[in-house]
Amino acid sequence: MASRAEKVVRSSLSHVCKSSPISLGAKRTPIPRLATSAAPAQSRTLGTCTGASRATAKSSRVETGKRSASAFSKAISRRPEEEQPTVKRVLREDDLFHSFSESPIPEIRRRAAFMRQHAYCPHPDHRPTRLSDSASGEPTTHTGSLPAAHVDFECPDCGIPVYCNKEHWMADYEKHLEICDTLRQINEDDHDLRSGRLFPEFDFAGPQIEESMINMTNWDTLLYTRNFEAINNDRSMRQATRLLTYPYTIGSVLHELSPYSVRKGGRLTTEGLKSFSALRYTLHPPKTGGGTEVSNLRLEAPPVRLFILGARAESSLPRDAWLQLAHIFPNSRIHLIFIGPESMMNRDDEFPLPPRTPANPFGAVVEDRIWPTMKISTIVDYYHTIHKTGEFYPYDPYFDCFVMFHPGLGHPASSHEWRDTIPLLLETKAPVIVTGYTQFDMERDIEYVKKTAAGEFEILLEPGENIFRSLRWDLNDMDPQDISAGNWGVWAFRGKRYETTRKDEE
Template identity: 80%
Template structure:
């Protein structure tokens, strides 16, 4: 029997208390975009922790769990949290580095050392985009060395070339300035209310997934009143909510005209939704009330990189969307533990754990996370995850670069394995060009062997925050800008009556 939301909250609180006995520590680390650092600092301040002593088994606690059951089990914890939160608010101004009206700074002369290092990296690796330095131009390639005074980012080799390309640069100058201010805001030392996520809610309160505004409102998030905070919040939430928006029964994608969902897509996602939204069985908490539960839904996230290191509160939002089903997130990819080596060592490969999977089984009472540092096709060929079932399995690839020249060769062996499972495959892209390049590659490698489930288009839950490519400042993109889905073709069996 699936526990009620109040019981889930109580169990989660108890599991966090029990996990405090753990002696396994993992060190704090800084991600390139600074999101995780800001998130962890805020969590430690809110919960009165001065050292990064979170464990694998105990992720940060969702703040918005307000059920009576939780209060009974964690009244002392809540009092400590309130007291430490008050102290943190009182001292926030003394720790603040940048004021709200002082977020624009030159990257090279930024008061934030990390941003100054980023400026040096851009100068070292980015090339001037002026036509004189192009393959058929009159001058050899040169690195960028001049910062635009309007956006504060190194973009051209000299002021002359910046002025000569000024009309072209104006197309992205405002976006680059926004990126500049958002990066400084993330490291300003302010309190981030947008990183405080909503907890479980009663099932009768339906979620509206029309857009970010309606979703956050119906999921009872704290009100986000300015665009910058909304951009910071969606930069992390885009990963679980993109998945949820496609597989949820209240998905904004439909088979209606312009809804982008195909007939084959309705078949595949209806199977998943049957498991993710189970009927109430009438079971109870005694022996007579025991009921058979469905196996957990497995979400295979392939080519995992930054998404595997997101705060677990972020991924827990996916469990809150499906409160009566169990979910197993499986991050797979050679970079799924990149920059996380200092947190904890990889477990040895043994007979019981042949791929050295890191298992986090106390993320939430109905959610488990596994991370495997290997290529999916290597695991698939051994039958480790066999059998696959369209009612319980789904694959997700965030910005996989299927058609990118630098990474397409890594997907050559994986694509046939994915098509063989007949399970839905959700793919996102940074830009429309990136997404179309992936689609062309799949068409080239598996023409006639797959069905489109969700027609390509802009993701309703893309990140509202723009990102900068440090190797090319002219290249700006948004996390999960576009989304589409496909599946290995199913051939209907027909019988021929013997005459």
């Protein structure tokens, strides 16, 4: 029989996990998935999806981060106002630091148990057990002959199991100090997310005033000019940007006031200016003088289609977050299309999926009433399967753009899933925006594209740190030394265009 304290915890967590009223599902999967964020979970597969291939990739760094972000997005969904007074706070603001194994939150204790079963001690006296996937990408320095050992000792400063015993922790303490403060921050942020407090930072701003210009210099200027409520706490800022990084990463590249330019240090290439200028022309249409009366009706451009490939965590974000795109592009229509074999993960209450019919050949889940100018479709299938059917043909650089959040193009466990997709993306000649967890992750993806499509693609946005990356750090449960941030880096490319020339007559 559950104790009174456990009942209080469950009551608080169930309140935090309430879905936003604007979200498609009435409820979301409970937050315990975050406790085993790196554990293989059953996925929904349709069509050409193969469970074996996805199971292999789930153990990789790419899937770990996406699953963690998805559970995070559910935990901070907005609550109905009438239920807010019933919240019972579990942790105070000055009581957020607890060791994972002794945490008052059951989910975090289960997460610590998972780490002890799967993460290995990084001390160099142990033999290496797996390829390094750290932020630096440096090769492992293990030179000893001791067999691999799972982590068991929790650092008293960060509260996370990082070494197999105290002796190895003390011997390697200088190296651990490089990430100890960040690990402690992750610890406190995870407890804050489940503390039972109200989250005013997730009351996102509504439509933009037409006379007010947006300043995309950084997060502070953007939130101020978008008329967000002031966020004066660093922790609240980290929690908010963990969600907003997805829409604003796209918006910062496509907006006419983008911080990325062709000027020195702006990272935008000449070809990038051509491609993104075409999209900006559509996203910022001139005033037509039209109205609601029949005599004032004017022709409107088709909606801009944003294909988000390999979707996982981003497809289950609260719809208030994705509506930020509609607010910064108020005069254009936007169609978000999430495509991927796991694009319906963490949306279990919406199963079973719609049947595949002639009118809906891929069984797409369509959300057509979230905002007058925005529509969202979710398709559980691989993109290359859909592309070959001509479902979205023709593609127009003025109206289409592809986005891949942390795709893992060059990751050994997931690169095979993109082998057929990359050539098809290059054929469309539409821009492809790609993000990465770390510098190493981003450079690995670029090398994969260079190797598989050498001479057939052009860089539109030089790789570099994303101005609107998540300010919150994430931890890989399979390797506590691997720390990353959502959408840390961003770059863009497209298929190479060949201009037609006429040979001069002799």
